[in-house]
Amino acid sequence: MKKSILAIILLATISAHAQSDKYTAAMQQNLQLLDSAKTPEQLTAVSQAFERIGDAEKTQWLPYYYAALAQTRIGFSDPKSDRDAIGQKANELAAKGEAIEKNADLCSIHNMAATIQLLVNPMERWKTYGLKAYTALQEGYKLDPNNPRLYFLEGSSLFSKPEYVGGGKDKAKPVFEKAVQLFHAEKTAPLYPHWGLKETERLLALCK
Numbered sequence: 001m002k003k004s005i006l007a008i009i010l011l012a013t014i015s016a017h018a019q020s021d022k023y024t025a026a027m028q029q030n031l032q033l034l035d036s037a038k039t040p041e042q043l044t045a046v047s048q049a050f051e052r053i054g055d056a057e058k059t060q061w062l063p064y065y066y067a068a069l070a071q072t073r074i075g076f077s078d079p080k081s082d083r084d085a086i087g088q089k090a091n092e093l094a095a096k097g098e099a100i101e102k103n104a105d106l107c108s109i110h111n112m113a114a115t116i117q118l119l120v121n122p123m124e125r126w127k128t129y130g131l132k133a134y135t136a137l138q139e140g141y142k143l144d145p146n147n148p149r150l151y152f153l154e155g156s157s158l159f160s161k162p163e164y165v166g167g168g169k170d171k172a173k174p175v176f177e178k179a180v181q182l183f184h185a186e187k188t189a190p191l192y193p194h195w196g197l198k199e200t201e202r203l204l205a206l207c208k
Helices: 002-036 040-057 062-077 083-098 104-118 122-143 148-160 169-185 197-205
Strands: none
Touching: 002 040, 002 062, 040 062, 040 083, 062 083, 062 104, 083 104, 104 122, 104 148, 122 148, 148 169, 148 197, 169 197
């Protein structure tokens, strides 16, 4: 009886490790594709791949995060894209991730999704989507005040705003500097978000 129980435990352990290895390999492969994606079609394909991983795993928030991140990259890079649809899809994917774990990086997705929808018509939408973007950022700070990607997004927002509404390079510069400091201090676990430092340094250089 004891041998049977031990055999069952051993088989379960081996199966769990095999599943974990399969998940890790799939995530690493698609992260490479995400980092190298250049076109909306490539980003769409990798977003769908991450979503399938999330649906299969059911207990991992990271696949949904990266699926949403790929969507936001389409929205920011392709002015011909349906930015409302992309923002909505990114929010839906982030919500799936939040059903597993609420965290600052998923809040950053909501911030970017709102910003993308704001870009459809900034003059008419800044009150609605500007507030949504701001609220998502503040929720992220509450969850993790040392998340560097939040500071990058805040700095980017300030950088793009005119000075007469509280933005400009002078306002963005210290926020970018804070982001760089936090990026260098961040200890990133395998598969966890690792983007943002190069983007921050590029915009910070434009503030000098």
